[in-house]
Amino acid sequence: MPPETLPLPAPRLTPAQETSLIQAVRRAARAEILPRFRNLAAGQISQKSGPQDLVTEADTAAEALIARSVLQHFPNAVVLGEEAYAADPSLRDSAASAELAIIVDPVDGTWNFAHGVPLFGVILAATRYGRPVFGLLYDPITDDWITASEDGPAWQSEIAAPSKRLATSAGGALSALSGIAHVPLMPQDHQEAFAPVIPAFARLNSLRCSCHEYRLMAQGAVDFVLSGVLNPWDHAAGAFIATRAGGVARFLDGRDYDISVTEGYLLTAANETTWLTVRDVIAPGLSRDTT
Incomplete structure (x- = not known):
């Protein structure tokens, strides 16, 4: 029996491509998320599975804007957004088997966001055949972001200061x-x-x-x-x-x-x-x- 054929590794994301993802998230935060923070009418907040699982107009609008930007730069990528998944659960399987998938949580911490608590963010990951190869954790309130790429460290960055390399704790008893x-x-x-x-x-x-x-x-x-x-x-x-x-x-x-x-x-x-x-x-x- 011939050996199993494994998929060839996709090229790693370039710094320019990673920057395009960061900028897509920052634009969506400025355009669709922050203007709605503490400015949502009752009709702009809905329940999904129950009262602890909310979705707002900021979630859907931000996800749509990020998805359009991603597909402009990565036309062959599978885009898996939290709100798109709610409409089409098969997207998760498509992303898991894709050479490149971009996974987006447009407003992570929606319950906090909907209740006026300034503790929410935007999450974006790039995966290759189900394994992450790039991660972004963005805070719209402070406009700073934590990222990591393949074979590199984790960095915390903002516009007006040098990036800072991050390290996990030493643990202990x-x-x-x-x-x-x-x-x-x-x-x-x-x-x-x-x-x-x-x-x-x-x-x-x-x-x-x-x-x-x-x-x-x-x-x-x-x-x-x-x-x-x-x-x-x-x-x-x-x-x-x-x-x-x-x-x-x-x-x-x-x-x-x-x-x-x-x-x-x-x-x-x-x-x-x-x-x-x-x-x-x-x-x-x-x-x-x-x-």
Whole structure:
């Protein structure tokens, strides 16, 4: 039997192409997101799965503008936006198998945004056959962004200052670790199993915004991020950036991050030792059968 034919690697993104993605996000924030912040009428906010899962006109308008810009520069790319996925779930499979996919969360932290809380962002990732190769975490309020590319470090950048190289934390003993965990999004029996381990950590938070949660991770301000809702627009960029800052991003069963995986828990940690320390404490309860 002939050996399996593997897809040839696509050319890596050039600095100019990466800059085009950053500028597309910044333009969308100025044009469609910031003018609507604290300026939304009731009819411009809708529920998706429930009252905690919102979408606003800023989400849909920003995603449309970013998608048009992306396709101008990458006409053969699959564009997977959070709001486009809601209309066509097959886009996720298309992105996972694509030579190049651009994944966009136009307003990450929509609940915060809709309630006037200035803690939201724009997330963009480029993936090659399901694996991230570029990540962008953009804060519209401060107009600064964290990025990472293949074979390079993570950087925090803004217009008026030199870019700063980022590094994850040094970790430490279990009782000294602080992290992010989306406990309310776990199945009920997993919440009950996870609750007894919470006091083992120094602190456990959730910001309702993956963009800023992963920014904290890349900046070394938290030691781990745990999530069981594996939407690629929430995690592809942030998990990738964390690894380029020195961290580790794997599912609890040991697999590396890939957007094709739809079930399980993604644990991103400051380093290998921290990943293993957290995994060993949380995995027994989160591995229980939920059926």
